[in-house]
Amino acid sequence: MTCRCQKLAHVVAAFLILVLPAALRAQVVPAADHHMHLQSPRAAQLLNQDATFKPGEQEPPEQPNTAKDMVAALDAAGIRRGTALSDAYRLGSPFVHIPNEAEEVNAENDWTLHQVERYPDRLVGFCSVNPIRPYALAAIDYCYQIGLRGGLKLHLANAKFQFDNPVQIRALRQVFRRANHLRMPILIHLRSAEKWDARQGIQTFMTQILPLAPDVPVQVAHLGGWGGYDRITDESISTFIEECDAQPKLCRHLYFDIAAIVLPPSAATAPPGSDNRLLYDEQKDFTDGPQRLADNLRRIGLGRILFATDWPVEAPEQYAQRLRSNLRLSPAEIDQIFSNLALYFNQNK
Ligand SMILES: [Zn+2]
Numbered sequence: 001m002t003c004r005c006q007k008l009a010h011v012v013a014a015f016l017i018l019v020l021p022a023a024l025r026a027q028v029v030p031a032a033d034h035h036m037h038l039q040s041p042r043a044a045q046l047l048n049q050d051a052t053f054k055p056g057e058q059e060p061p062e063q064p065n066t067a068k069d070m071v072a073a074l075d076a077a078g079i080r081r082g083t084a085l086s087d088a089y090r091l092g093s094p095f096v097h098i099p100n101e102a103e104e105v106n107a108e109n110d111w112t113l114h115q116v117e118r119y120p121d122r123l124v125g126f127c128s129v130n131p132i133r134p135y136a137l138a139a140i141d142y143c144y145q146i147g148l149r150g151g152l153k154l155h156l157a158n159a160k161f162q163f164d165n166p167v168q169i170r171a172l173r174q175v176f177r178r179a180n181h182l183r184m185p186i187l188i189h190l191r192s193a194e195k196w197d198a199r200q201g202i203q204t205f206m207t208q209i210l211p212l213a214p215d216v217p218v219q220v221a222h223l224g225g226w227g228g229y230d231r232i233t234d235e236s237i238s239t240f241i242e243e244c245d246a247q248p249k250l251c252r253h254l255y256f257d258i259a260a261i262v263l264p265p266s267a268a269t270a271p272p273g274s275d276n277r278l279l280y281d282e283q284k285d286f287t288d289g290p291q292r293l294a295d296n297l298r299r300i301g302l303g304r305i306l307f308a309t310d311w312p313v314e315a316p317e318q319y320a321q322r323l324r325s326n327l328r329l330s331p332a333e334i335d336q337i338f339s340n341l342a343l344y345f346n347q348n349k
Contacts, residue, residue: 028334031341032081033074033316035187035221035259035308038125039065039087040111046104050096065312067115071122077317081345083308084123085153085187086112088139092130093158102135106142113148124150124344126187130159131175132168140175144182151185151219151344156192157226163192163201169208176212185344186213187257189221191232194282198224198235206243210250217343219255219306227260227310228267228279229293231286237296244300255342256300257308261293262319262326275313294328302336 044062067084074082088108091098098104109127116125127143129136131154140152154175162168179186190205191198202224210218224240225233237256244251260279267280283289297305309319324334 028338029078030307030316030320030338031079032083032307032345033077033079033309033311034083034219034306034342035257036070036073036082036084036311037065037087037313038067038070038084038112038115039063040108042104042111043087043091043108046091046098047096050098063312067118067123070311071119073311073316074122076315077320079316079320080122081341082123082311083126083151083187083342083344084112084116085126086128086148088112089128089130089153089155089158092133094160095158101133102139105129105135105139109139109143109148110146113143113146116148116150126151126153127184128153128155129175130155132159132161132171136171136175137178140178140182140184144184149182149184151187152179153187155189155221157189159192161192163197163204169204172209173212176209180213180215183216185217185219185342187219187221189226190224191222191226191236196232198232199239202236202239202243206240206247206250210254214253217253217255219257219342221257221308222259222310223256223261223296225261226279227275227313228263228283229261229286229289230279230283231289232282233261234286234289234292234296237300241296241299255304255306257306258297258323258337259308259310260313262322264314264318264322290326290328297327297329297337298333302333303340305337306340306342307338 039062041064044064047062070082070084074080086109088105090096091104091108092101112125116123125148127140127148129139143149161172176186190201192201220240223233224236244254263276263279267276270277270280307320309316320338327334
């Protein structure tokens with residue numbers, strides 16, 4: 001009897017050693033979702049009014065996304081913090097024509113501030129603007145004055161930014177300099193076009209733009225791509241790895257978010273022209289993509305990788321599960337990424 005009990009105790013102990021750590025690891029939830037979008041009812045209305053989709057493009061009409069919706073999505077995943085990005089940059093995009101654009105941009109940043117103020121312990125609000133508009137610096141100053149100082153979101157595809165245009169480079173340098181002066185961290189979506197010379201673009205960024213913001217964290221969205229993991233995203237992150245190896249000091253405050261990188265299985269059969277289908281088509285022939293993604297995450301350093309979703313594009317709960325099951329990283333490595341928390345949450349003003 002005693003003997004059998006001992007045997008049982010050994011079995012239980014073995015079970016605890018082998019199974020429990022894995023179970024505990026599975027309970028690690030991301031410390032924050034570092035890339036989420038707010039959108040006011042006003043912005044949704046303006047963007048819908050001006051909807052000029054190309055033939056074949058299929059995207060549903062814009063819907064407002066409030067802080068309440070955002071916090072509910074975080075709660076569903078058990079995630080405490082979120083980076084709440086103003087949608088103002090979209091109102092300044094050359095893809096749309098918004099009357100009184102500069103005023104509407106300020107109004108959207110205003111609305112964003114009031115939204116995040118409802119959840120000061122949960123959300124950090126980021127100002128946003130098209131950095132190559134003539135009013136860009138004034139809009140950033142406006143954010144600072146009203147108190148929307150969590151950071152600054154820039155989206156170079158939405159701005160149709162040209163990396164070979166010296167006037168636009170100068171404008172972006174001024175924006176980086178101003179954000180650094182105001183101590184506003186920067187979240188930047190770099191990939192500017194479908195056909196994009198990632199190597200040249202990242203080298204331009206590293207030599208001419210990033211040095212202007214030495215004192216604030218800079219978060220590169222989508223690992224330097226624009227969602228999914230295609231050859232251009234691979235080239236982008238690979239160039240960052242080379243540049244950071246060569247100049248570690250320049251990369252001291254550099255982070256990468258993993259928003260919308262691992263596509264849902266449904267992307268393969270999504271309607272032609274939809275964002276997910278376009279992303280799927282861009283990467284479907286890149287068969288060693290998943291392994292290169294895991295290798296490159298390790299090479300750039302897991303401490304630099306921030307969990308992020310691009311909500312409402314992805315729901316944090318599902319996306320966290322998808323990363324656990326699809327990324328070719330160990331559970332401990334996924335835990336490390338999920339535990340990373342951007343410094344701007346602690347500096348919250
Ligand atoms: Zn985004």
